[in-house]
Amino acid sequence: MSIKISNAPYNERVQEGVKNDFMRKAVASAQGRFRSGRQKQADELGNWEDWRTLGEEIRTHTLRNIDYYLEILSENVSKRGGNVFFAKTAEEANEYIQHIIKKKNAKKVVKSKSMVTEEIGLNDALAEVGAEVVESDLGEWILQLDEDLPSHIVTPALHKNKEQVRETFAVKKGYEQSDKPEELASFARQQLRQEFLAADVGITGCNFAVAESGAVTFVTNEGNARMVTTIPDTQISVMGMERIVPTWEELDILVSLLTRAAVGQKLTSYITSITGTRLEGESDGPEEYHLVIVDNGRSKILGTEFQSALHCIRCAACINVCPVYRHVGGHAYGSIYPGPIGAVITPLLDGYEDHKELPYASSLCGACTEVCPVKIPLHEQLIRHRQIIVERENKGNKMEKLAMKGFAKWASSPAAYKLSAAAARPALQPWSKNEMIKSGPGPLKGWTINRDFPAPAKQTFRSWYKNRQKGREV
Amino acid sequence: MKVSLFITCMCDIITSNVGKDTVELLERLGCEVDFPDAQTCCGQPAFTSGYLEESKKAMKQMMRAFKDSEFVVGPSGSCVGMLREYPKIFAGDPEWEKEANNLAAKSYEITQFLVDVLGVTDIGSTFKGKVTYHPSCHMTRILGIRDAPYTLLKHVQGVDLIELPIKEDCCGFGGTFAVKNSVISGEMVKEKSLHVSETGAEYLVGGDMACLLNIGGRMTREGKNVKIAHITEILNHHQ
Ligand code: SF4
Secondary structure, rough: OEEEOOOOOOHHHHHOOOOHHHHHHHHHHHHHHHHHHHHHHHHHHHHHHHHHHHHHHHHHHHHHHHHHHHHHHHHHHHOOOOOEEEEEHHHHHHHHOOOOOOOHHOOEEEEOOHHHHHHHOHHHHHHHHOOOEOOHHHHHHHHHOOOOOOOOEEEOOOOOOOOHHHHHHHHHHOOOOOHHHHHHHHHHHHHHHHHHHOOEEEEOOEEEEEEOOOEEEEEEEOOOHHHHHHOOOEEEEEEEEEOOOOOOOHHHHHHHHHHHHOOOOOOOEEEEEEEEOOOOOOOOOOEEEEEEEEOHHHHHOOOOHHHHHOOOOOOOHHHHHHHHHHHHOOOHHHHHHOHHHHHHHHHHHHOOOOOOOHHOOOOOOOOHHHHHOOOHHHHHHHHHHHHHHOOOOOOOOOHHHHHHHHHHHHOOOHHHHHHHHHHHHHHHHHHHOOEEEEEOOOOHHHHOOOOOOOOOOOOHHHHHHHHHHHHHHH | OOOEOOOOHHHHHOHHHHHHHHHHHHHHOOEEEEOOOOOOOOOOHHHHHOOHHHHHHHOOOOOHHHOOOEEEEEEOHHHHHHHHHHHHHOOOOOOOOOHHHHHHHHEEEHHHHHHOOOOOOOOOOOEEEEEEEOOOOHHHHHHHOOOOOHHHHHEEEEEEEEEEOOOOOOOOOOOHHHHHHHHHHHHHHHHHHHHHHHHOOOOEEOHHHHHHHHHHOOOOOOOOOOOEHHHHHOOOOOO
């Protein structure tokens, strides 16, 4: 897999999502939990807006000086015995990691949850060199067993319910117990424990890398990143190049924003850091450590009007409040990154050609922008994408283009406006019945598939007003 | 106080009763209302569809139309929200930046104007019925108006105000979104209609006609008997 996760056309994906009642129920109930949890945490802090401003400032500063901080990070990781590799593309990252796997003659790899490894399609690359990959995040493990894809960036198996999980465990792993979450989790735990012990290499993503100390940090609730980083002697972390903080102090603030915004937790269950290799005199740490820093289109975004999209800390708050995501689910986006942030970054990372519908998959309600803990103006960036699609990419619909040209003429000429305003009612007369249009022409057609439209008023406001003024003058 | 009415093209052409209520309401509260005849549309349909140049033509017309107004008041959170975005859009434009700032600074959505500028919370109106209120997205999130409509509604005698479940969720209108993404928009409005029914309200009230026509149109399609009413209609009602 890569960023693009489907070859089906957009409309088909949407239909598929809308038809999936199971998924929609699961999403609606998860959104309900996440929303109220986030709100509670925000209220509890009392000055949530100040926190968001702080989050925004930290991310703005860091991204403005990203070259500097990446250098410091790289120096510090190297100082602590780690190897740092800057990968310009997904292929470069995969090849580097394949090389290590081959060198180590590794047969089994355990992974903790990571979106960037999904983005670069690392699992396929590992399979190519004969390594068995085991996902250790519960949600990711379920999806792996089921040969399914993540539909959410924090809770990847959000679209599945417990009956479906039980079924997967039964078919793929011979599970015989009930669909009680405790029993399912305990089964997964036993199974995964064996995998941790047998693994040759551990691969992690990265929530934030701390430049000042070279510590690559993971935030989990299951402790699986801790298991992955503790047992295998060879460790590889893969990070998107923007996932960096200057010092522990900023880490503290961003983790706090992350867990509160993501799932409504004050603090996560586990924060794990890996700081290079086991140096002389140290009692723990891996023998070999590699940090792969992935660009894959990110540096192209730097310095553009979309730079703030790189501020994202992948909390999924925007996804959890999104009413579009609510009805279509994650897979409909056709990108490994769904929801509002997905609609913003997917075309940036992977081009407009395959993803030109995404910026329109939003009613621009602004719920995403309102909750983003680092204040990314998501809905404004979606509008900006639309402008680029129309102006630069020339991918706009031809009829729409004509209509908009007409709109400009209409709205900049009061005389033309007045004429057509008065003509609207008679023009729509053939479609109106009892002051209601049940099936309209042109753009009204899309509207009237699902709802009625009223016939235009018998008298426009302006003519009513004019008559009223006249009456008063007399 | 001198107030220029910004009618919005929708309330001018489709639902002109909203404009009448707005004018009467403002006059009742002692405002001198005028209607600059050169106004057209705020430009939002083109702007949100990505047609920046086309939308700017409409915006410039609006800036010309309201150049001399003291206050500009409109019965729509979304359209007034658009006026408030002009400064961002014309930032750095030597000819229009000042005009854009000027218009944005004097523009108000009607409930905001009543509560924040006129300082009125009780209009002295009466309206009998079970009412639920849909807080439209741009009103809430772009203009930041959260309390004014509730404050005003609570003071209307006879109104039984029932909270709308998951009220913060978009109704699915979203301008051209309703047409371009009609499947998703349709699902959104179906859920909204369901929530309105759960309240048992007889009237769905809001501050944006476009959203109300969306939800109302869905409800009539479903054969439901809930009426839609712009908030000015309730506020301008006295028995
Ligand atoms: S865009 Fe903002 S809200 Fe969405 S995932 Fe990123 S940080 Fe979270």
